[in-house]
Amino acid sequence: MDFKNLVKEIQEFKGVSRKSSIDNVISLLKESYNxxxxxxxxxxxxxxxxxxxxxxxxxxxxxxxxxxxxxxxxxxxxxxxxxxxxxxxxxxxxxxxxxxxxxxxxxxxxxxxxxxxxxxxxxxxxxxxxxxxxxxxxxxxxxxxxxxxxxxKDKMITSFGAEAGDKVIVAIDLDGKPHEMFSLNWDTTYDKDAQLVQDQITAVQYLAENDYIKSGKDISNPGILGTLEMLLETSGKGAVVNLEDIPRNESVEWVDWLRSYPGSGFVFTASEEKCDYIKEYLAEYSIEANVVGEVTDSNSLFLNYGEEQAEVFNQEKNPVFIFK
Amino acid sequence: MDFKNLVKEIQEFKGVSRKSSIDNVISLLKESYNxxxxxxxxxxxxxxxxxxxxxxxxxxxxxxxxxxxxxxxxxxxxxxxxxxxxxxxxxxxxxxxxxxxxxxxxxxxxxxxxxxxxxxxxxxxxxxxxxxxxxxxxxxxxxxxxxxxxxxKDKMITSFGAEAGDKVIVAIDLDGKPHEMFSLNWDTTYDKDAQLVQDQITAVQYLAENDYIKSGKDISNPGILGTLEMLLETSGKGAVVNLEDIPRNESVEWVDWLRSYPGSGFVFTASEEKCDYIKEYLAEYSIEANVVGEVTDSNSLFLNYGEEQAEVFNQEKNPVFIFK
Known part of the structure; x- marks a missing residue:
C-alpha cells in the first residue's frame, strides 16, 4: 500500500475540505448563540x-x-x-x-x-x-x-471532553455493504432488522449514561479520520492513531474505507480501563469497537502504518473545522 | 367598499391557495407520524x-x-x-x-x-x-x-380546541407599518423595543398557562381569515365573523390588511367570559384583541359586512388546508 498517497487522499477528500466554509457562518452568528x-x-x-x-x-x-x-x-x-x-x-x-x-x-x-x-x-x-x-x-x-x-445534561457525549491520555476508539458496524450507487455510503441499516438498528442507538445512550465515554462524534462526511480530527479540534487536542487497528470490512480498500459514511459508526475517547467493556458491549449490537490510538496534548493527528508515520491533519496548517 | 370583490381577493390569494400542495406530503408521511x-x-x-x-x-x-x-x-x-x-x-x-x-x-x-x-x-x-x-x-x-x-402538555394552545359557541378573537399589534419592499409584511417588531417584542411572546404563554384560550394560531401567509379557516378546519368547525370588528390599522385598506403577515398577530377562540380579560391583558403588550365572531357547528367561514354576508371558505368546496 502507498501510505503517502493514502494520507494525501484523506487530506484532499471533499468531505473534509468542504467543512471549512462553515467558518463564516459561525463568525457572523456567534453573537446570537447564547x-x-x-x-x-x-x-x-x-x-x-x-x-x-x-x-x-x-x-x-x-x-x-x-x-x-x-x-x-x-x-x-x-x-x-x-x-x-x-x-x-x-x-x-x-x-x-x-x-x-x-x-x-x-x-x-x-x-x-x-x-x-x-x-x-x-x-x-x-x-x-x-x-x-x-x-x-x-x-x-x-x-x-x-x-x-x-x-x-451531565451525561451527554460531547466533542469537548477528549483529554490527553484518553484512548481513541473507532466503533463501526462492519456488517454491511457499499451502496450500489453511492460507493462511499457504507450501508449497514437498510437490510438490517429495525430492532437491531434501533438498539445500536440505544447502546450508545447506555454507554453515555453510565459514564463509559469521555467524548465522541458520529462518523459522517469527513470519514473516520476527518471526524476524529473535528473532535480533536473541538477539544483542543491531538492524537496518534494506528491505521491497522481501525475496524474495517476487508472487502473495502483503506482509501475508500477511511472516506466512507457508515450507517452506524462513531469515534470515541475513553479512559483505558473502560475500553474493554465498551468493546464487549457494542459487539452485542453488531458494532466492532477497537482502541486505535491515544489522545495527545498536540495540535496534530498522526497516523502510523507499520514503520511509517504521517501528520494527516494539523490544526494550524490544515484543520477540518476550526470554529473558534 | 366592494365586498364581493374583497371576498374574491381573499379566496384567490396565493397565501391561501399554496397551502393545498401540502396534502400529498401528508398522505405519504402519515404512516411515520407516530x-x-x-x-x-x-x-x-x-x-x-x-x-x-x-x-x-x-x-x-x-x-x-x-x-x-x-x-x-x-x-x-x-x-x-x-x-x-x-x-x-x-x-x-x-x-x-x-x-x-x-x-x-x-x-x-x-x-x-x-x-x-x-x-x-x-x-x-x-x-x-x-x-x-x-x-x-x-x-x-x-x-x-x-x-x-x-x-x-395540558396547557398548550392547539388548533384542535375550537368549539361551537366559542368567541373568535383576532389579536394583532397595530403599532407598525407595511415593510417598504414587501407591502404585505405588517412589520411591528423591527423598530420596536426588543423587550416589548419578547413580552408579546410571553404574554401569549401566560394566557395559555392560565386557561384563557381554547384554541389558537399565529396569523401567517394565509392572512387573518385564511389562518382562522385553517384553525377551523383542524377543529372541524365553522364560524361567522364580522369584518368591521377585526382590529386594523386604518392606514391599510381591508384587502391588503386581510392578506398581511403581521409581526405579532393571532387568531384565538375562547369562552365568552374570558374575552374581556384577554383584551385587557394583551392591550398592555401593544396587541389589540377583539371579539370578531363566533365558532359554529358548520363547515363554513362566513363573513358579515353591514347587511351583506359571504361564505369565504367552505371545507368541502375551497378549504385552505384539509389534512385528514
Missing amino acids: VSGDVVIDIGDDASAIDIGNNQVILLAADGIWGDIMNVNPYWAGYCSVLVNVNDIAAMGGKPLAMVNIMSISNDEIYEDLLNGIKDGCLKFNVPMVGGHLHPDGEVDSLGVAIVGIAQ | VSGDVVIDIGDDASAIDIGNNQVILLAADGIWGDIMNVNPYWAGYCSVLVNVNDIAAMGGKPLAMVNIMSISNDEIYEDLLNGIKDGCLKFNVPMVGGHLHPDGEVDSLGVAIVGIAQ
Missing part, C-alpha cells in the same frame, strides 16, 4: 444542547441534502436524511424524539420516492417526521431535516 | 408536540424561505426566518428555546446580509440560532429554519 442564557452547547458538536432544567437537555441538529443524490436516487436521499439526523442525536448519547423537514421540489417525479425514503427511514429508526414546510414553487430539489432529541 | 408513540400533535398545527414526561412537551416547527425575498432583501429574509419560527412556538403557548438553520447560498453577496438578518432576529426575539448546515455548493439561495420550544 442570547437566552440556557444554551449548553452551541456550535462544534453533532447537536446543540439547551438546558430545560431537571438535569435534562434538549438536543437540536440539522442536515441538508441537495443536488445529485436527490435526482439520482431520491428514495435514498430521503432515507439518508433520517439516518444522518438520528446519528447526530445518538452521538450525543441522546434519545431521538422527532424530526421536521423543509423541502423544495422542482421535479414531481422524484417527490414520491423522496417521501417514501423518508417514511422508511422513520420506520427503520423509530423516529417520527412530525411536520415540515414544502416550498410549493421549487426551482430546485432540496431537503433539509432538523431533529430534536433529549439527554441527561 | 412510530415512537410519544407524539401528542403531529401535522395540522403551528408546531408539533412530543411528550417528554412531567407534563412537558417539546414543540418543533420548521419554515423555509426561498427565491425572491432572498435575493431582493436577504437581510429581511434572515430576520423573518426567525420571526415566523418564533411565532409558531408562541402560538402554541410555548417558550421558544433555540433554532437551527439549513442554508444553500449560490451568491456570496447576499450571504453576509442574510446572516446579519438572522443575527438581528435572534437578538430581537432572544432566541439563539445554535447551529445548522450550510450547503457549500449551492446552486440556489434557500434558507430553512427549524425551532424547538417547550410547553406544558
Whole structure:
C-alpha cells in the first residue's frame, strides 16, 4: 500500500475540505448563540444542547441534502436524511424524539420516492417526521431535516471532553455493504432488522449514561479520520492513531474505507480501563469497537502504518473545522 | 367598499391557495407520524408536540424561505426566518428555546446580509440560532429554519380546541407599518423595543398557562381569515365573523390588511367570559384583541359586512388546508 498517497487522499477528500466554509457562518452568528442564557452547547458538536432544567437537555441538529443524490436516487436521499439526523442525536448519547423537514421540489417525479425514503427511514429508526414546510414553487430539489432529541445534561457525549491520555476508539458496524450507487455510503441499516438498528442507538445512550465515554462524534462526511480530527479540534487536542487497528470490512480498500459514511459508526475517547467493556458491549449490537490510538496534548493527528508515520491533519496548517 | 370583490381577493390569494400542495406530503408521511408513540400533535398545527414526561412537551416547527425575498432583501429574509419560527412556538403557548438553520447560498453577496438578518432576529426575539448546515455548493439561495420550544402538555394552545359557541378573537399589534419592499409584511417588531417584542411572546404563554384560550394560531401567509379557516378546519368547525370588528390599522385598506403577515398577530377562540380579560391583558403588550365572531357547528367561514354576508371558505368546496 502507498501510505503517502493514502494520507494525501484523506487530506484532499471533499468531505473534509468542504467543512471549512462553515467558518463564516459561525463568525457572523456567534453573537446570537447564547442570547437566552440556557444554551449548553452551541456550535462544534453533532447537536446543540439547551438546558430545560431537571438535569435534562434538549438536543437540536440539522442536515441538508441537495443536488445529485436527490435526482439520482431520491428514495435514498430521503432515507439518508433520517439516518444522518438520528446519528447526530445518538452521538450525543441522546434519545431521538422527532424530526421536521423543509423541502423544495422542482421535479414531481422524484417527490414520491423522496417521501417514501423518508417514511422508511422513520420506520427503520423509530423516529417520527412530525411536520415540515414544502416550498410549493421549487426551482430546485432540496431537503433539509432538523431533529430534536433529549439527554441527561451531565451525561451527554460531547466533542469537548477528549483529554490527553484518553484512548481513541473507532466503533463501526462492519456488517454491511457499499451502496450500489453511492460507493462511499457504507450501508449497514437498510437490510438490517429495525430492532437491531434501533438498539445500536440505544447502546450508545447506555454507554453515555453510565459514564463509559469521555467524548465522541458520529462518523459522517469527513470519514473516520476527518471526524476524529473535528473532535480533536473541538477539544483542543491531538492524537496518534494506528491505521491497522481501525475496524474495517476487508472487502473495502483503506482509501475508500477511511472516506466512507457508515450507517452506524462513531469515534470515541475513553479512559483505558473502560475500553474493554465498551468493546464487549457494542459487539452485542453488531458494532466492532477497537482502541486505535491515544489522545495527545498536540495540535496534530498522526497516523502510523507499520514503520511509517504521517501528520494527516494539523490544526494550524490544515484543520477540518476550526470554529473558534 | 366592494365586498364581493374583497371576498374574491381573499379566496384567490396565493397565501391561501399554496397551502393545498401540502396534502400529498401528508398522505405519504402519515404512516411515520407516530412510530415512537410519544407524539401528542403531529401535522395540522403551528408546531408539533412530543411528550417528554412531567407534563412537558417539546414543540418543533420548521419554515423555509426561498427565491425572491432572498435575493431582493436577504437581510429581511434572515430576520423573518426567525420571526415566523418564533411565532409558531408562541402560538402554541410555548417558550421558544433555540433554532437551527439549513442554508444553500449560490451568491456570496447576499450571504453576509442574510446572516446579519438572522443575527438581528435572534437578538430581537432572544432566541439563539445554535447551529445548522450550510450547503457549500449551492446552486440556489434557500434558507430553512427549524425551532424547538417547550410547553406544558395540558396547557398548550392547539388548533384542535375550537368549539361551537366559542368567541373568535383576532389579536394583532397595530403599532407598525407595511415593510417598504414587501407591502404585505405588517412589520411591528423591527423598530420596536426588543423587550416589548419578547413580552408579546410571553404574554401569549401566560394566557395559555392560565386557561384563557381554547384554541389558537399565529396569523401567517394565509392572512387573518385564511389562518382562522385553517384553525377551523383542524377543529372541524365553522364560524361567522364580522369584518368591521377585526382590529386594523386604518392606514391599510381591508384587502391588503386581510392578506398581511403581521409581526405579532393571532387568531384565538375562547369562552365568552374570558374575552374581556384577554383584551385587557394583551392591550398592555401593544396587541389589540377583539371579539370578531363566533365558532359554529358548520363547515363554513362566513363573513358579515353591514347587511351583506359571504361564505369565504367552505371545507368541502375551497378549504385552505384539509389534512385528514
